[in-house]
Amino acid sequence: MTGNYLKIPGETPLPFQRPPQPRLNVKALVVLVLFSLLCAGGFFLAKYWRSLLPPTETSEASVPRVAKPVSSTIPMADTEDLLHHLEAADAQALQAEAEMKRSEQWITRISPALEMNYMSGEKRRLDAGLATLESARQSVEQAREELENTKNLLIERSK
Numbered sequence: 380m381t382g383n384y385l386k387i388p389g390e391t392p393l394p395f396q397r398p399p400q401p402r403l404n405v406k407a408l409v410v411l412v413l414f415s416l417l418c419a420g421g422f423f424l425a426k427y428w429r430s431l432l433p434p435t436e437t438s439e440a441s442v443p444r445v446a447k448p449v450s451s452t453i454p455m456a457d458t459e460d461l462l463h464h465l466e467a468a469d470a471q472a473l474q475a476e477a478e479m480k481r482s483e484q485w486i487t488r489i490s491p492a493l494e495m496n497y498m499s500g501e502k503r504r505l506d507a508g509l510a511t512l513e514s515a516r517q518s519v520e521q522a523r524e525e526l527e528n529t530k531n532l533l534i535e536r537s538k
Contacts, residue, residue, distance in 0.1 A: 458537035
């Protein structure tokens with residue numbers, strides 16, 4: 380006897396018919412591979428078709444065209460206006476840097492008290508805020524340096 384049921388002589392159907400086993404459809408796989416190769420070949424051809432052609436002597440693509448430089452002098456009225464805007468932006472960057480420094484001082488003052496009062500979650504948030512603050516300060520400092528460089532370049536060109 381096999382199984383957990385009593386075998387009666389004659390043909391007895393199984394309790395459940397087995398589902399048919401799925402067959403691997405080789406045709407679909409071959410079509411998919413060929414289609415992928417065709418797409419890859421088309422992409423390669425579209426991207427690199429110029430490099431596949433033999434070079435010609437009269438090719439203008441090999442000679443880059445250089446644009447004529449525009450006059451590097453800036454009118455004095457525009458220079459003064461731009462300098463005013465750059466100085467205002469520099470002042471705002473300085474103010475933002477001072478406020479960030481003050482925020483950092485407050486964070487460093489309150490951080491030990493949070494550790495003593497068993498508020499480790501809040502301390503971690505403050506530490507994350509402190510790291511973000513440091514990143515912002517570096518960005519502001521970089522922006523100030525770029526403003527200073529732009530201002531110096533503007534002054535040079537206006538002479």
